[in-house]
Amino acid sequence: MTHLSRRRFNSLALSGLAVAGFGGAPAAAQGGPTITVVVPYTAGSAPDLFARLLTEHLHKAMDRTMIVENRVGASGNLGTLSVARATPDGTTLLVTANTIVMNPSLFKSLQYDPVKSFEPVAALVTANFALVVNAGLGTKTLAAFVAKAKAAKDPINYGSPGIGTPHHLCMELFRRRAGIELVHVPYRGLAPAVTDLAGGHISAMFMQVNAALELAKQGRVDVLALMGTARNPIAPDLATFAEQGIKDVDVDNWWAMFAPAGTPADVVKTLNARANEVLKRPDVLKAMETQGQTPMGGPPEVLKALVETDRARWAEVIKAAGIALD
Structure with a gap:
């Protein structure tokens, strides 16, 4: 100026x-x-x-x-x-x-x-983001997913809409707090990642809770935990990470x-x-x-x-x- x-x-x-x-x-x-x-x-x-x-x-x-x-x-x-x-x-x-x-x-x-x-x-x-896994993974709870990841000979993979997206960084935050190894599979956009999660081509990802619940109704995924400091009214039975023993994952999109x-x-x-x-x-x-x-x-x-x-x-x-x- x-x-x-x-x-x-x-x-x-x-x-x-x-x-x-x-x-x-x-x-x-x-x-x-x-x-x-x-x-x-x-x-x-x-x-x-x-x-x-x-x-x-x-x-x-x-x-x-x-x-x-x-x-x-x-x-x-x-x-x-x-x-x-x-x-x-x-x-x-x-x-x-x-x-x-x-x-x-x-x-x-x-x-x-x-x-x-x-x-x-x-x-x-x-x-709110939720941690979602393919139903075929056989982990119905957060504790079961963490245990499976720790015991896996080959790391479990997860998807995101791309490197550096909130979905990617939230999984990195969770992974570090849980003390597990996971392999990142980046996609070019959210839709193909969700399609491959539902189809079993990838095992896990973070997504908005409303979309996660819709896939869960179809029996294609299991929703394991909610990010944030409190439960979401549309999913009152879905516990937060903190409630399930994993602290400092209380961030929201x-x-x-x-x-x-x-x-x-x-x-x-x-x-x-x-x-x-x-x-x-x-x-x-x-x-x-x-x-x-x-x-x-x-x-x-x-x-x-x-x-x-x-x-x-x-x-x-x-x-x-x-x-x-x-």
């Missing part, structure tokens, strides 16, 4: 955004510039579907046209970087998963920083909203307030419940703390496992 000081720029931006609909009721009635919500994942993916549900309600609450744009590539880095480089005026936002805190440890030449390049807007939702660094505080505050309102809507809560998702919400500081904590956690896992994508 060469011609305007940061303070002067923020003052002008705030004035413009007040007219555009961020600043109060009279301005909101006038609408304003279109807000682009970038999702760095494919259309139809779980974060994409939630972003569309969110923006459907946000655009009504804010009287703003909002579009979801999928900018896919480089494990989410292309879309994420485009938001980091966007004008910090509240018209370009990022809805992403916790890969934003994993990628800095996976890619050494990353051109954005999850803390320095963004303003945290709102923690949105957690989506989460999605959140960010804005480019330098976005004025008043704009962030307004976006946060509107997002929190949407997360309390009965129809949104119902939609999340059917997917096994749990609303988060809270002020931006909640997301800031989550980013810092999970970035350190996954950095340790990635370093110990020797995973790199550069």
